[in-house]
Amino acid sequence: MTDTVATPAYATAPEFPVTLEQPNRVKLSLGPMQYFWPRERTLAFYREAIQWPLDIVYLGETVCSKRRELRTVEWIGLAEELAASGKQIVLSSLALIEAESELGVLNRLVSHGGFWVEANDLSAVQLCRERGTPFVAGPALNVYNHRALAMLAEDGLRRWVPGVEQGHALIRELKDAYVQDGHAMPELEVIAWGRLPLSYSARCFTARALDIAKDQCGFRCIDYPDGLPLATREGRAFLRINGIQVQGEEITDLGPELPDLRALGVDILRLYPQAEGMEAVVRHFNLARDSLTPPPRIGHRNGYWHGEPGMRPVAA
Incomplete structure (x- = not known):
């Protein structure tokens, strides 16, 4: 069984007024x-994506170490290939380190030395600090106060991606406290598009849903290129199961909140890859960042950003 994805409505999203020469132009990143x-699909996706109007591309496995369609050396090789485009390439690490073998993979990413690393686990922070590798604090690192951010900055942090539940007000409070303590704020990257990664577990939810053992999973999550839908008992769409990760069902969209993002000093908008229509999404946000007029919402409203429940029952 495979996850069937309909042609997205935003593939033909309406245009909106554009004003070039936009001050404080935000950057666009393609999240991990x-x-x-499958291996060939992954390689083809990134070789196409590098032609899109992106500034930063994150590469690597962040969810499950059993996913080895691309080996570590191939991820690094792909990073070296894509770096020739002039875009910044960042190597992303696992969010849940459980074994020595996974630490070995992490060590190879950090030791390469040619790229920043997205640290999604404190073990990645430690290795980056020891080797002097600049790193991005990923959303799984759970940075909730300005003192933690300052400690990470001492270790080599250059960019911070807040957790999905940290909305506008919480980020503002942390940023203000950080600057008031006399620190220069690192780059701020906010998740602006995609299904939000809500949690990770040592248990594989996909294997459990299919009633198979985790160690004999047969890599069944490859059958669900946008995750396995999970509904409530009443049949209402609720979550997406993605191996050991649980995501929200809605594809959240912070495009209409661009004025607030600019006012907050957000430097980078993170767009998470999806199976269909990703180029249209990137080009939509590329138009949006050069416009003084907020773009139409083509995904769902993110309640977390407004200090509300993250799940919104009504799509735009």
Whole structure:
């Protein structure tokens, strides 16, 4: 069984007024791929994506160490290939380190030395600090106060991606306290598009849903290129199961909140890859960042950003 994805409505999203020469132009990043796709599909996706109007591309496995369609050396090789485009390439690490073998993979990413690393676990922070590798604090690192951010900055942090539940007000409070303590704020990157990664577990939810053992999973999550839908008992769409990760069902969209993002001093908008229509999404946000007029919402409203429940029952 495979996850069938309909042609997205935003593939033909309406245009909106554009004003070039936009001051404080935000950057666009392609976040690390959260799903498990076949090797050739993954390579083809990134070789196409590098032509899109992006500034930063994150590469690597962040969810499950059993996903080895691309080996570590191939991820690094792909990073070296894509770096020739002039875009910044960042190597992303696992969000849950459980074994010595996973530490070995992490060590190879950090030791390469040619790229920043997205640290999604404190073990990645430690290795980056020891080797002097600049790193991005990923959303799984759970940075909730300005003192933690300052400690990470001492270790080599250059960019911070807040957790999905940290909305506008919480980020503002942390940023203000950080600056008031006399620190220069690192780059701020906010998740602006995609299904939000809500939690990770040592248990594989996909294997459990299919009633198979985790160690004999057969890599079944490769059959669900946008995750396995999970509904409530009443049949209402609720979550997406993605191996050991649980995501929200809605594809959240912070495009209409661009004025607030600019006012907050957000430097980078993170767009998470999805199986269909990703180029249209990137080009939509590329138009949006050069416009003084907020773009139409083509995904769902993110309640977390407004200090409300993250799940919104009504799509735009």
